[in-house]
Amino acid sequence: MKIVTIVGTRPQFIKAAAVDRAIQGFNKRKRRIYEILVHTGQHYDYLMDKVFFEELELPRPDYHLGVGSGSHAKQTGMMLERIERVLVKEKPEMAIVYGDTNSTLAGALAAAKLNIPIAHIEAGLRSHNRTMPEEINRLLTDHLSTFLFCPTTQSVKNLIKEGIKDGETKVVKKVGDVMYDSILYYSKIAEKQSTILKDLNLLNPQSAIRNPQYYLATLHRAENTDNPDRLKSILTALNEIGKKVPVILPLHPRTKKMMSAYHLFPRNQRIRFIEPVSYLNMLKLEKNATAILTDSGGVQKEAYWFRVPCLTLREETEWMETVRSGWNVLVGIEQKKIVQEIIHLEKTRLTKKGTRYESISTGIFGDGKASEKIIQTLFRK
Ligand code: UD1
Numbered sequence: 001m002k003i004v005t006i007v008g009t010r011p012q013f014i015k016a017a018a019v020d021r022a023i024q025g026f027n028k029r030k031r032r033i034y035e036i037l038v039h040t041g042q043h044y045d046y047l048m049d050k051v052f053f054e055e056l057e058l059p060r061p062d063y064h065l066g067v068g069s070g071s072h073a074k075q076t077g078m079m080l081e082r083i084e085r086v087l088v089k090e091k092p093e094m095a096i097v098y099g100d101t102n103s104t105l106a107g108a109l110a111a112a113k114l115n116i117p118i119a120h121i122e123a124g125l126r127s128h129n130r131t132m133p134e135e136i137n138r139l140l141t142d143h144l145s146t147f148l149f150c151p152t153t154q155s156v157k158n159l160i161k162e163g164i165k166d167g168e169t170k171v172v173k174k175v176g177d178v179m180y181d182s183i184l185y186y187s188k189i190a191e192k193q194s195t196i197l198k199d200l201n202l203l204n205p206q207s208a209i210r211n212p213q214y215y216l217a218t219l220h221r222a223e224n225t226d227n228p229d230r231l232k233s234i235l236t237a238l239n240e241i242g243k244k245v246p247v248i249l250p251l252h253p254r255t256k257k258m259m260s261a262y263h264l265f266p267r268n269q270r271i272r273f274i275e276p277v278s279y280l281n282m283l284k285l286e287k288n289a290t291a292i293l294t295d296s297g298g299v300q301k302e303a304y305w306f307r308v309p310c311l312t313l314r315e316e317t318e319w320m321e322t323v324r325s326g327w328n329v330l331v332g333i334e335q336k337k338i339v340q341e342i343i344h345l346e347k348t349r350l351t352k353k354g355t356r357y358e359s360i361s362t363g364i365f366g367d368g369k370a371s372e373k374i375i376q377t378l379f380r381k
């Protein structure tokens, strides 16, 4: 069976790597799935793109569409046109798309117009905030898809509310989160291979257990980066927190661009800005962080899986399960609130790490076999 997988951004490379391993496993045992990998080119810097293909041993894309950056309409429109050309040429029996980026929507729309069935991995998530470009992308992709693979029970419920349910015309299935598959597989490798803590001088030679002390932050959500007041408020908070404990911030190119445009690189800089890091280095940084501050979807979940307290720099999240468990706090973007929450964490939770929270082994995000379940569902005939 010929399928086309469409990816284009950092988190999609990570998700596709998990499913790709399941495809390889399937092909060893049964008949061949012939996968054609299409890279839209939405992310293109080495540290946002190739580093993941190398480290996660993803196959080289069969088609690189070289779309690059642009306004939503321009970027999505260029992708649509170029993906259509590939689909017309390759005539796949199915298209697979991931998550909620412009590459997801363009892939789904191009396939839908050609009547090619779509499998959406990470279906059913909702923030209920339609000003987010991601919310529009996921809504439309879900409504166009035939196979909807949901990471959580809540995501299945969200779809039912919109009239999308398992039945004759659609397959809606909770399979778990492919990023959980990934973290289980790669965190062991990261443990052995990543030298990032040493490279960043974060190990404390004085301590017998060499326990590092640092906060890890990531920031890239358009609602935060493209609004100078919000961006300034978050950066000021991180800078203040950094006076006591190092704050490491692998800087997304979008954020770097906006910080330069708004002249927001702090004067008395206490934040340690570094280049975006590879996935293995990121896992190592997350696992050993005292706490994580982020507006990323993927990083919120990884914090939860590593049992690291997380402050989410947004007003809402698609991952309410992590909030309800107590590991994640929706702190918003107000400088004072962020700093206060860190003080609160230091006083209470951090000293009792792992005791006050619900265990993570409750299967909220599946059992680490989401990718295999997806492949079995799609190709069981
Ligand atoms: C995109 C997704 C977002 C996802 C994120 C993952 C959309 C609408 N947004 O956001 O959902 O969470 O990826 O990281 O699809 N840039 C570079 N080099 C690169 C990539 C981007 O310099 O390799 C800069 C460009 O100035 C570009 C800006 O970052 O204009 C934003 O990139 P874009 O791909 O449009 O959105 P992201 O913010 O990366």
Ligand code: UDP
Residues within 6 Å of the ligand: 010, 011, 014, 218, 220, 250, 251, 275, 276, 277, 278, 279, 280, 282, 283, 295, 296, 297, 298, 299, 302
């Ligand atoms: N990530 C990474 N290096 C970084 C920042 C993030 O490898 O410098 C990984 C992170 O571990 C997670 C994924 O990228 O697996 C999340 O991607 P991102 O935050 O860009 O997007 P989102 O999940 O918000 O869509």
